[in-house]
Amino acid sequence: MQNNETRIGTDDNDIYSIMDSSKKWYRLLKLLDGEHSVRQVYDLYHPQQCLSFDSYRKVLAKLEKIGAVTFLSKPFHELDEYEKRKSDFTLYYGKGVDGEKTVRWLQGLTVAVLGSGVGGCLIALELAELGVGSLKIVDPDIVDLQNLDHQLVYTQEDVGHPKVLALQKHINSRCKKCQVQTSVARIHNVADALAEVNETDWVFCCMDEPPYVAQRIVNRACYIKSIPSLYAFSSRDSAKAFIVDPDITGCADCLLSSEAANGLTQLVAALKKADFSPITPTNAVSAAIEASWIVQKWLQKCIFNTASGGILYRFDFDAMQEDKFVHFQRDSACPTCGRQSPPNNSQRDLWKLISIESQGTNVS
Ligand SMILES: [Zn+2]
Incomplete structure (x- = not known):
């Protein structure tokens, strides 16, 4: 200088x-x-x-x-995926992580993304761009004209076509090596979710309907299969996310359990009685911020070890920063990962309101 x-x-x-x-x-x-x-x-x-x-x-x-120099195991041009991953390698190395090992790990992963709406479509695209080798995208919906203003992957030509096929086409137009499986199944119960998450290494739950029930169903399926999972939520002012390590951290039901006595049961009861379908107000900007923040949280958990399961993370779109994290524990009364003690009255009422038990599903 x-x-x-x-x-x-x-x-x-x-x-x-x-x-x-x-x-x-x-x-x-x-x-x-x-x-x-x-x-x-x-x-x-x-x-x-x-x-x-x-x-x-x-x-x-x-x-x-101090991260200013990296020793490679072989010359740079001999590393796999050299051209495409050149900047990825140096980014990971620059952050003190073995770039080649990280890219290889990503290439070997199969990740299920359940829901291809506001968050899910961008999360799937970002995972493919990071080098995830195989994706399974699941969504029963068709691209609607109204989706285009905030679901950034879809185009006018996609209107009327299944979201998963449009998303698959878009991902493969950029990342030819990513294997993208699609499913238009609607997940009604745990058996449906088990069929979709089977043989995957990670699950991103980007479904928000029915509220709480969708997350409970996916959480139960991932617990049964011992698959780590991430849950994404949108609201007008913020994004929320948490990660579950099966048998290590609390699960989605543990988090709901901890909120049962804090007004959640009454809120869910009131919502169920109300005669309207809530719409999450969002726009393209918050959708993009949310997706990137969530994928970054996942990288922090899996690669940089600076995020973990058992924490509800929140990102405030107005302040453009993360809020204080809310930790939650495994609950011995949790109907998914606990069952050592009986639920209290609030919890019992909550599980009745957002039941995930259904006919033909012997996984209660
Ligand atoms: Zn649990």
Whole structure:
């Protein structure tokens, strides 16, 4: 940057400056192009300056520790998916995570996205863009003209066609390697959900109908199959999400249980009596923010270890920031993951109001 300083990095908060009046480090660092070994770089550089190999390695190790340099297992051009994932690799490496391992993990995943509406269509697209190898998208609905103003994936040509087919076409027009399975099944009960989440590694529940019941059904199916799951919710001012690690964290029913005595049971009872269907007010901007925030939360959980299950996260669209997190525990009276103790009266009333038991489903 200045005559006596070499700066590594271009961001405003991700840089490292070293004093370098003779420019020796500048010349050396320029040789770190991802294609030469540590020894080759030293041999290329050494004739110009007097520096021992040991000192040079110590400096590189120090730079690696602060995320300024990454040691690769092989030259950059030999890494899989090199062209497409070039920036992904460097992003993950830059954040202290093995980029190649992360991309390989994503490629090996099968993720079910249940619901292809406001959040689901963008979440599925972002997962494919991140390199998820296989997606199963499930939604019984047809693209309607009114969807186009906030469901950003769909176009005029898609109107009248099943959402999942339009979404599949859109994803594959960008990510040819992503295998996209589609289903137009409507999930009425746990057996339906089991059929859709079978043989998947992760489930994103982006369904919001019927309220609470849809999430309970998916939660029960994922618990039975021991599949980790993420639940997304939209409201006018905020997005909410939580992640369930089966048998480790509380599940969706545990969260509902904890709110049963705090007015949730009365709210659900009032909503069921009311003669109207609530519509979630949203627009394209909040839809895009919500989807990206949710996928980022998932990355934080799976890759960066900075988010976890058992927490209800909320993102405020007006303040453009996350609110205080609400932790919830496994509930011994939970009808899905507990059953060691009987439910209290509020919980019993709640489970009756949003029952997920139905005929032909022996999974109560
Ligand atoms: Zn539970």
